[in-house]
């Protein structure tokens with residue numbers, strides 16, 4: 001492995017949780033694709049909010065409310081800047097990716113009729129399958145699937161030769177949480193737009209590793225969850241092009257999303273408030289902004305390069321273990337390794353690793369169709385973040401090898 005591109009020792013000092021022990025061993029946290037850990041800078045932003053300026057936003061004339069509103073709106077602009085969205089009001093705060101996807105799926109009901117088609121990819125998270133199935137039930141539209149191959153890559157030819165004027169919507173994740181594949185969203189967006197279809201990209205798994213440029217991609221909708229990128233749980237973003245968000249009906253009714261209300265008629269607020277009914281996760285939004293500041297402090301480019309090195313190192317190490325098979329070997333991948341040991345259930349491997357202080361995910365990773373494709377019950381998934389080290393990969397490798405000897 002090349003000399004470290006980041007000062008990992010220094011970075012690790014920012015994460016208090018990385019210094020605790022689990023089952024008597026120093027923690028090796030390799031479940032970053034499920035949620036990432038939180039640096040002290042973000043914890044401080046949360047404490048600061050509740051210690052100094054906790055107040056409801058957009059309503060009060062008093063100073064605390066002004067301060068909270070300013071900080072929340074500043075976070076929105078940080079997110080806008082990070083992803084290069086054209087307007088701050090194209091950034092809708094949600095409780096996370098799942099909420100963001102449901103908001104769009106619900107809104108599209110009125111735009112679809114029987115005979116229309118919605119495409120999803122074979123590599124989707126359940127949160128990107130079920131809302132579309134529900135949308136198809138409501139609207140009579142048909143769900144079609146972009147297939148995948150053994151490497152865990154999408155077969156775009158099938159998609160390209162079957163889209164047409166009946167194609168209304170395409171949903172694809174930018175990065176698969178189960179396999180780590182980076183999907184060719186540029187080509188998918190281009191193909192979809194050529195037949196007039198809209199594209200929603202689920203960026204929950206991509207955003208911690210790759211910076212999507214919304215304007216360059218010309219993507220219609222994009223979703224992220226703060227908790228996968230060093231922010232808190234319960235907050236995320238739906239990006240939508242202004243034209244789309246103006247057309248889309250509101251998702252929930254309530255305070256904040258209205259302009260005027262009477263029992264005869266209610267008019268909706270403008271963007272982004274039309275989609276932000278009720279008191280939002282104010283502190284969460286502000287802390288999401290702090291998480292972006294933290295990531296920028298390190299540098300997204302440096303993060304990406306370091307993680308690529310770590311992935312390559314870990315892949316080589318793991319493949320040297322007898323009977324270990326990696327699922328998902330696309331050349332374009334983020335730092336996720338999904339694997340199984342021959343003849344051993346993934347759950348048993350995960351349980352033994354936990355006893356050694358190593359946190360991995362086991363199971364179907366909310367992506368059962370992928371497991372069905374490989375005809376396996378699930379995998380063990382080790383997912384790396386920029387604060388993980390080569391030594392931790394070595395401990396993982398030794399742990400898997402020990403588990404293999406104990407279980408076979």
Ligand SMILES: *Cc1c(COP(=O)(O)O)cnc(C)c1O
Pocket residue numbers: 033034095096097098099125127128173175176177202203204205225236
């Ligand atoms: C985590 C994840 C989701 C769900 O995100 P939530 O924060 O749980 O709403 C959706 N899609 C992908 C690809 C994910 O990795």
